Amino acid sequence: MASDFFIYPEYEVVRDQDRCNLCKVCVRQCANGVHEYIAETHKLVSDEAKCVNCQRCVVYCPTRALKIVKSSNTYKENAHWSGATINELYRQAATGGVLLSSMGNPQKYPSYFDRILINASQVTNPSIDPLREPMETRVFLGPKPQRIERDSSGRIIPRLGPHLKLTMPMMFAAMSYGSISYSTHESLARAAETLGIMYNTGEGGLHENLYRYGKNTIVQVASGRFGVHPDYLAAGAAIEIKIGQGAKPGIGGHLPGAKIVGDVARTRMIPEGSDAISPAPHHDIYSIEDLRQLVFSLKEATNYQKPIIVKIAAVHNVAAIASGIARSGAEIIAIDGFRGGTGAAPTRIRDHVGIPIELALASVDQRLRAEGIRDRVSLVISGGIRSSADIVKALALGADCVYIGTAALLALGCHLCRSCHTGKCNWGIATQVPELVKRLNPEKGAEHLVNLLTAWQHEIKEMMGGMGINSIESLIGNRLMLRGIGLTEKELAILGIKHAGE
Amino acid sequence: MHLSAENLPFRELNERVKAAPGEVQIDNCYGQPFVGSGCKDKSIIIYGTPGNALGAYLDGAEIVVHGNAQDAVGDTMNDGRIVIHGHAGDALGYAMRGGKIYVRGNAGYRTGIHMKQYQEKRPVIVVGGKVGSFLGEYLAGGLIVVLGLGVEEIPVGSFTGTGMHGGRIYIRTKQKLSGLPPQVTAEIASDAEMGEIMPFLAEFAGLFDLDLKQFAFDQYYVLKPNAKSPYKKLYTAH
Numbered sequence: 088m089a090s091d092f093f094i095y096p097e098y099e100v101v102r103d104q105d106r107c108n109l110c111k112v113c114v115r116q117c118a119n120g121v122h123e124y125i126a127e128t129h130k131l132v133s134d135e136a137k138c139v140n141c142q143r144c145v146v147y148c149p150t151r152a153l154k155i156v157k158s159s160n161t162y163k164e165n166a167h168w169s170g171a172t173i174n175e176l177y178r179q180a181a182t183g184g185v186l187l188s189s190m191g192n193p194q195k196y197p198s199y200f201d202r203i204l205i206n207a208s209q210v211t212n213p214s215i216d217p218l219r220e221p222m223e224t225r226v227f228l229g230p231k232p233q234r235i236e237r238d239s240s241g242r243i244i245p246r247l248g249p250h251l252k253l254t255m256p257m258m259f260a261a262m263s264y265g266s267i268s269y270s271t272h273e274s275l276a277r278a279a280e281t282l283g284i285m286y287n288t289g290e291g292g293l294h295e296n297l298y299r300y301g302k303n304t305i306v307q308v309a310s311g312r313f314g315v316h317p318d319y320l321a322a323g324a325a326i327e328i329k330i331g332q333g334a335k336p337g338i339g340g341h342l343p344g345a346k347i348v349g350d351v352a353r354t355r356m357i358p359e360g361s362d363a364i365s366p367a368p369h370h371d372i373y374s375i376e377d378l379r380q381l382v383f384s385l386k387e388a389t390n391y392q393k394p395i396i397v398k399i400a401a402v403h404n405v406a407a408i409a410s411g412i413a414r415s416g417a418e419i420i421a422i423d424g425f426r427g428g429t430g431a432a433p434t435r436i437r438d439h440v441g442i443p444i445e446l447a448l449a450s451v452d453q454r455l456r457a458e459g460i461r462d463r464v465s466l467v468i469s470g471g472i473r474s475s476a477d478i479v480k481a482l483a484l485g486a487d488c489v490y491i492g493t494a495a496l497l498a499l500g501c502h503l504c505r506s507c508h509t510g511k512c513n514w515g516i517a518t519q520v521p522e523l524v525k526r527l528n529p530e531k532g533a534e535h536l537v538n539l540l541t542a543w544q545h546e547i548k549e550m551m552g553g554m555g556i557n558s559i560e561s562l563i564g565n566r567l568m569l570r571g572i573g574l575t576e577k578e579l580a581i582l583g584i585k586h587a588g589e
Numbered sequence: 590m591h592l593s594a595e596n597l598p599f600r601e602l603n604e605r606v607k608a609a610p611g612e613v614q615i616d617n618c619y620g621q622p623f624v625g626s627g628c629k630d631k632s633i634i635i636y637g638t639p640g641n642a643l644g645a646y647l648d649g650a651e652i653v654v655h656g657n658a659q660d661a662v663g664d665t666m667n668d669g670r671i672v673i674h675g676h677a678g679d680a681l682g683y684a685m686r687g688g689k690i691y692v693r694g695n696a697g698y699r700t701g702i703h704m705k706q707y708q709e710k711r712p713v714i715v716v717g718g719k720v721g722s723f724l725g726e727y728l729a730g731g732l733i734v735v736l737g738l739g740v741e742e743i744p745v746g747s748f749t750g751t752g753m754h755g756g757r758i759y760i761r762t763k764q765k766l767s768g769l770p771p772q773v774t775a776e777i778a779s780d781a782e783m784g785e786i787m788p789f790l791a792e793f794a795g796l797f798d799l800d801l802k803q804f805a806f807d808q809y810y811v812l813k814p815n816a817k818s819p820y821k822k823l824y825t826a827h
Contacts, residue, residue, distance in 0.1 A: 184825030311703060312684035316667040317627040317648045356686060356707040357729060362754050364727055370702050371661050371680045384645040387603055388627035509826060
C-alpha cells in the first residue's frame with residue numbers, strides 16, 4: 088500500500104502483559120504473522136496491520152492475555168462517508184484492483200427471518216411433546232406423484248422417479264475442495280453419513296478418498312466442469328448443476344492458480360498453478376431448452392438413476408426463472424439468497440447484487456403453486472440460515488429443505504473473519520497450507536456438525552410440536568403458522584403471510 | 590449389431606445402444622440427442638444426423654458419424670474418439686478433458702471452449718473446414734487445429750481465444766491473423782511446433798482419405814496464452 092494511502096489497522100491486539108507468560112503460542116498459531124517475539128527486549132509485539140480478527144490467538148492463549156478490539160482511530164465523522172467506505176476507496180486508488188472479499192453479505196439489509204414469528208397451539212388443537220410422541224422430520228426431495236395408482240389387490244404401485252431421502256430437512260451447502268480444505272470436506276462427508284443427509288462437493292471435483300461417502304454426496308457440475316467425468320457423476324446420490332450462487336449472482340468462480348496445488352489440482356484434474364476459471368454463463372446454456380439438454384445429458388450419462396438439482400441465485404425475477412427450471416426436467420431447484428457465503432467474491436457484487444432468500448422463496452413457491460407445477464420439483468433454499476427457527480420459517484414459506492454453509496463452517500471453528508480469499512485460514516478451513524489444514528481434525532469436526540444438526544433437529548421438533556404438527560410434510564408451505572412483525576402490506580403480500588395480531 | 594433409429598424416441602434408442610455390446614451401427618438417425626453419452630468401451634457408427642450432445646461425457650468409446658452432427662458434440666468428454674464426416678454444430682468439445690474429435694467439414698460457434706488438460710489427458714480437436722466465433726474461449730489446455738481446407742478467408746471468426754490461459758490453437762491460413770484478444774499471442778508455427786500436431790494431422794488424413802502433403806506443410810499460426818494466470822492482477826484484497 089502506497090504511503091499516500093495509509094490505512095490504520097482495523098483492529099487492535101490488546102495484550103495483558105501481567106497475564107502473558109511469553110509462551111509464544113500466539114506466534115505459532117497466527118499464519119498472518121501478527122505476533123513476534125523480540126528476544127532482546129524479552130517481549131511479544133504485534134503488527135496489527137496483518138490481523139484479520141480470526142480470534143485464533145485469543146482462543147489459544149492459555150492465560151487469556153489477548154483480546155482483539157476494534158480500533159478506535161476514526162476519520163472525521165460523516166454519516167454518508169463511513170470509515171470503511173473511505174478505506175475501500177483508498178485501497179482501490181492505490182492498486183486499481185477490484186475489491187475482493189469472502190463469506191456472506193455483512194451489510195445492514197433487513198432480515199425477513201427476524202420479522203417473522205411462529206405460531207403455537209393453545210387449548211384447541213393441542214401441542215405435541217416430541218419427547219413422548221413420534222415426530223417425523225424425514226423429507227424426500229424430488230417430484231411428487233400427481234395421483235396414487237393401485238394394482239388389482241389394492242396395493243399402491245410406486246411410481247417415483249429418483250429421490251433424495253433425508254432424515255431431516257437440512258443439507259450441507261456446496262463448497263468446493265480448493266476453496267475449503269480436505270479436512271473440511273472430510274468433516275462434512277462424515278457428518279452427512281452419520282446424520283443421514285447430504286453434503287455437496289461444489290465445483291472442485293470429488294477427492295478419491297471421499298468416494299466412499301457417495302450415497303451422502305451431491306456432486307456439482309458447473310460451467311468449468313472441473314473434475315467432472317462419468318465416475319464422478321456416478322459417485323453421488325444426486326447431481327447439481329450450478330448456474331448461480333447467492334454471494335455473487337452473475338459472476339463465476341475463479342480459483343487462483345496459487346491455490347491449485349497437490350490434491351486440489353488432482354481432484355479438479357487441471358495442472359498445478361493453473362487458474363481454475365468457471366465463468367458465470369454456461370456457454371452451452373442460453374435458454375431453458377438448453378438447460379433441459381444439460382439436465383438430460385446428465386440423466387442419460389447416469390441412466391436416470393439420480394435426481395438433478397439446478398442451483399440458482401435469488402435475483403429479481405427468480406420466480407419466472409424457477410418456473411422454467413421446473414419444466415426443464417430437473418427434480419430439485421436450489422435457490423441461494425444474497426446472504427450466502429463464498430470463498431471469494433468481488434465485494435460490490437456480494438454486497439449489492441441479489442435479493443433476500445425469504446422473499447425469493449415465497450415468490451417462487453407461490454408462482455409454482457399458481458402454475459400447478461409445485462409438485463414437480465422440490466425447493467431447497469440457502470443463504471443465511473442461522474438457526475432452527477430460520478429453518479422452520481423457511482419450511483413454512485414453502486421450502487422442502489435448506490442448505491447450510493456458513494453455519495456448518497462456524498461449527499468447524501470458523502470465526503467469520505471473512506478472509507477466506509487470502510488462503511491463510513488459521514482454523515484450517517479455507518486454506519490449502521498443510522500445517523493449517525491439519526489443525527482441523529475431521530473426526531472432531533464431524534462430531535461438532537452432528538451435534539449442531541441434532542440440536543437443530545430437536546428444536547425443529549419442539550417448534551413443530553408446539554404448532555400441533557407431527558410431520559415436516561405438514562409444515563412445508565404452511566404459511567398459516569407464520570405472522571409478520573413490522574412489515575408493510577407489500578412485504579406481507581410477497582411473503583404470503585398475515586401480520587401478527589391478524 | 591444394426592439398429593434403425595427411425596421413429597425411436599431418444600431414450601429408447603440410447604438404452605438399446607448402451608445394452609448392445611461391441612460395435613453398434615445406427616441407421617436412419619433423425620436427431621436423437623445424447624447418443625453414446627458416458628460410454629466407455631464400444632464403437633458406435635451412425636448414419637444420418639444425431640442430435641445434440643452426441644458423446645457427452647464420453648469415456649473411451651469411439652463414435653463415427655457418416656453425416657452431420659449438431660450442437661454440443663463431446664461435451665465434457667474424458668476419453669475416446671469422435672469422427673464426423675460432415676459438419677458439427679455449436680459448442681463442439683465443450684470443457685473436453687481427453688480424447689479426440691475429428692470433423693471433416695466445418696464447426697459452429699464456441700468450438701472447444703473451456704477445454705483443459707491434465708497429466709496424460711490432452712484433448713484434441715481437428716476441424717477440416719472453418720469454425721465460427723469464440724473458438725477456444727477460456728482454453729485451459731489441449732490442442733485445437735483448424736485446417737481451413739477449401740477456405741480462402743481466415744477460417745476462424747471473431748474473439749478467438751478470449752480468456753485463453755492454457756493449451757494451443759493452430760490455424761492454417763495464408764492470411765495474416767489479426768484482431769486477437771490481449772490474452773493471446775499468435776506466431777507462425779515453428780517446425781517443432783508443427784511436430785506436435787503432425788500425428789493428429791496424419792490421423793485426420795487417414796480417417797478422411799486425404800493426402801497429408803496437401804495441407805500439413807503449409808503456413809500455420811500457433812496461438813498461445815501470453816500469461817499463465819491472466820486474472821491474478823485483477824483483485825485487491827479487502
